Amino acid sequence: MARLKKSTPRWKYVVIYAVLIVVTAVTVLPVVLVFGISLRPGNMLWTTDLSPIPANATFEAYRVLFQEKPFFRWIFNSSVVSFMVTIVGVSLASTAGYAFSRYKFVGREAGMIALIATQMFPVTMLLLPLFLMLIKLKVYDTFLGLVIAYSATALPFCIWQMKGYYDTIPYSLEEAAAIDGCSRLKTFYQIVLPLASPALVITALFSFMSAWSEYLVAAVIIIDKRLYTLPLGLKQFQSNFDTEWGLYAAGAVVVCIPVVALFLFLSRWLISGLTLGSVKG
Amino acid sequence: MSFARLAAHVRENKLAYLYILPSFLVLGFVVIYPFVYNVVISFSNMSLSHFRDWKLIGFDQYLRVFREKVFYILFLKTLGWTLVNVFFHVVIGVALALLLNRPLPGRAVFRTLLILPWAIPQYIVALTWRGMFNYEYGYINLLLKRVLNLPPIQWLSDPFGAFAAATITNIWLGFPFMMIIALGGLQSIPKELYEAADVDGAKPWRQFWTITAPLLKPVMIPAISLGVIWTFNNFNVIWLVSDGGKPADSTHILVSFVYRQVFNYYSYGYGAALSIVIFIILLFFSINFIRRTRATEGYA
Numbered sequence: 001m002a003r004l005k006k007s008t009p010r011w012k013y014v015v016i017y018a019v020l021i022v023v024t025a026v027t028v029l030p031v032v033l034v035f036g037i038s039l040r041p042g043n044m045l046w047t048t049d050l051s052p053i054p055a056n057a058t059f060e061a062y063r064v065l066f067q068e069k070p071f072f073r074w075i076f077n078s079s080v081v082s083f084m085v086t087i088v089g090v091s092l093a094s095t096a097g098y099a100f101s102r103y104k105f106v107g108r109e110a111g112m113i114a115l116i117a118t119q120m121f122p123v124t125m126l127l128l129p130l131f132l133m134l135i136k137l138k139v140y141d142t143f144l145g146l147v148i149a150y151s152a153t154a155l156p157f158c159i160w161q162m163k164g165y166y167d168t169i170p171y172s173l174e175e176a177a178a179i180d181g182c183s184r185l186k187t188f189y190q191i192v193l194p195l196a197s198p199a200l201v202i203t204a205l206f207s208f209m210s211a212w213s214e215y216l217v218a219a220v221i222i223i224d225k226r227l228y229t230l231p232l233g234l235k236q237f238q239s240n241f242d243t244e245w246g247l248y249a250a251g252a253v254v255v256c257i258p259v260v261a262l263f264l265f266l267s268r269w270l271i272s273g274l275t276l277g278s279v280k281g
Numbered sequence: 282m283s284f285a286r287l288a289a290h291v292r293e294n295k296l297a298y299l300y301i302l303p304s305f306l307v308l309g310f311v312v313i314y315p316f317v318y319n320v321v322i323s324f325s326n327m328s329l330s331h332f333r334d335w336k337l338i339g340f341d342q343y344l345r346v347f348r349e350k351v352f353y354i355l356f357l358k359t360l361g362w363t364l365v366n367v368f369f370h371v372v373i374g375v376a377l378a379l380l381l382n383r384p385l386p387g388r389a390v391f392r393t394l395l396i397l398p399w400a401i402p403q404y405i406v407a408l409t410w411r412g413m414f415n416y417e418y419g420y421i422n423l424l425l426k427r428v429l430n431l432p433p434i435q436w437l438s439d440p441f442g443a444f445a446a447a448t449i450t451n452i453w454l455g456f457p458f459m460m461i462i463a464l465g466g467l468q469s470i471p472k473e474l475y476e477a478a479d480v481d482g483a484k485p486w487r488q489f490w491t492i493t494a495p496l497l498k499p500v501m502i503p504a505i506s507l508g509v510i511w512t513f514n515n516f517n518v519i520w521l522v523s524d525g526g527k528p529a530d531s532t533h534i535l536v537s538f539v540y541r542q543v544f545n546y547y548s549y550g551y552g553a554a555l556s557i558v559i560f561i562i563l564l565f566f567s568i569n570f571i572r573r574t575r576a577t578e579g580y581a
Contacts, residue, residue, distance in 0.1 A: 016380055016385065019380065020377075020380060020381075020391050023373075023377065023395070024391055024394050024395060027394060027395055027397060027398060028394055028397060029420075030406070030409050030410060030413060030453070031397055031401070033409070033412075033413065033420055034409050037412075050420075050424075050427055050428075052420075088307075092303050092304045092307065093304065095300040095301075095303070095304075096300055096301045096303075096304040096305075099296070099297040099298075099300035099301045100301070102297075103294050103296070103297035104294075105290070105291075105294040105297045105298065106290055106291075111301060111305070115308075116567060117560075118312045119507070119510050119511070119514075120510055120559075120560050120563035120564055120567065121312070121316060121319075121556065121559075121560045122514050122516070122535075122536045122539055122556050122559050122560070123514065123516065123536075124516055124536055124537075124539055124540040124543065124544075124556075125315075125319055125539060125543065125552060125553060125556035126311070126312065126315040126316070126319075127544075128315075128543065128549065129314065129315035129318035129319060129322075130311060130315050132318075133310070133315070133318075148307060148310060148311060149311050151307050151311075152307050152308050152310070152311030153311075155304050155307060155308060156308070157507075159304060184296055185296065209402075213401075213402025213403065213405075215402075215404045215517075216516070216517070231402065231404055234404075234405070238408060245412070248408070252405045252408075252409070255402060255405065256400070256401050256402070256405065259400050259401070259402070260397065260400045260401070262400075263396060263399070263400035264393050264400075267392065267393060267396060
């Protein structure tokens with residue numbers, strides 16, 4: 001499609017903006033509504049009022065959340081698990097992706113295909129065997145069990161992503177380094193890895209997200225209430241007969257803030273890192 | 282390859298194998314072992330009444346899958362669910378990417394706001410939309426009633442309504458991913474091609490089909506195949522929006538049905554067989570899809 005040139009008629013701008021504004025409004029609406037619900041006083045949770053932000057807004061739900069519920073503990077637990085998954089995800093995907101991109105070894109194709117195949121199996125059915133195995137390994141109901149499970153869900157996509165990005169980095173750089181007497185290991189760490197930082201950022205983001213916002217696996221692995229992660233805690237507000245919508249909404253807002261902030265902060269890298277790889281993939 | 286040559290090969294590529302080993306160990310624990318376990322269970326009579334004393338019974342569970350009508354109905358439903366979702370993800374995503382891929386004041390703001398759905402955890406999205414589809418207090422019916430003066434819709438208590446609600450939620454959830462991929466793809470298309478087309482007097486519509494679409498294809502194909510797999514197996518949205526398949530288990534796709542069978546009715550063997558069938562369907566699709574799209578790529 002043509003980019004807007006100087007000759008672009010004004011009506012075209014009007015149409016483009018109109019479309020963008022309508023779509024963006026629909027996109028943002030649910031987010032605004034959740035924020036609105038979190039500000040509602042307890043007696044107004046069910047309302048037929050159309051304005052998203054209630055007239056007599058209050059931060060009471062947030063106060064209850066932080067002072068009367070173990071919300072800080074959930075945040076702490078989720079942070080610990082997510083950071084561990086991020087470290088595991090980045091270090092394993094950056095190395096495995098490099099091997100798939102640069103080496104022609106036996107089992108390379110099969111390995112790449114096996115990675116996609118892991119996405120085709122319904123997650124719900126991995127739960128039971130995973131559960132039984134974690135009990136046997138004595139990591140059931142521990143953070144370690146969660147970290148292993150989450151790393152595995154994030155890895156296939158991250159490895160493919162890293163591999164695609166490495167493919168766009170010219171091999172001549174490594175050849176030049178080899179001529180200068182740089183070992184393959186050193187070449188990887190000192191030359192290739194820094195160049196791949198946009199892809200590393202995305203791998204980190206994906207690993208973090210897969211742990212920060214996962215509910216189903218956590219619900220199977222974690223029993224101890226002291227080990228509850230944010231999704232488990234939040235779901236508690238919904239599990240009773242009447243949902244504590246105010247608390248749930250306030251919690252949802254707090255859960256979203258770090259991820260949304262990360263996304264917005266990284267959105268520049270998101271575009272180049274995700275697609276540069278697949279262009280030549 | 283002889284053993285000696287294989288050993289030499291491994292030694293030569295030692296670093297490569299060392300690099301992939303940790304990843305495959307983790308995947309082996311979490312995916313490959315459970316997968317093998319599932320294959321075994323799918324040939325067994327494991328259920329609530331035979332949890333510890335289960336034994337292999339051959340293909341009975343698979344026969345049950347294919348004999349019962351529910352599989353075919355759910356398969357068609359899942360197919361419809363996947364097609365509608367991925368279609369809208371791609372169309373909305375590419376359309377927005379085209380609008381945003383030009384110097385436009387405020388572009389960064391729109392781009393930022395439009396990826397919000399991707400940033401928000403799925404279970405929060407699903408539970409929030411469920412609230413919005415509430416008959417009496419949900420925002421959507423309020424809008425229909427007050428602003429458009431239309432009668433409210435029975436979203437969650439009607440089988441079709443509940444399915445539509447889950448679909449709308451998932452479309453909202455999935456288009457930003459496609460938009461980001463398409464934006465990246467558009468940026469890699471050389472501007473000179475459009476300039477040349479302008480000189481030749483090609484209209485924008487024609488430029489889209491002759492330049493943009495073919496050059497966007499290699500970027501979109503992997504994203505679409507992943508999108509199909511993820512949507513086909515999207516448990517969260519359908520389960521949480523319909524609150525476990527309500528009304529009366531009429532809102533299911535294959536994965537949520539499997540979950541119901543296994544975790545609520547404890548039909549482990551049957552659920553495992555059904556999972557293997559799902560896996561084979563997706564494997565068959567991916568192999569065909571990737572092969573076919575790669576075969577046509579040569580013309581582009």
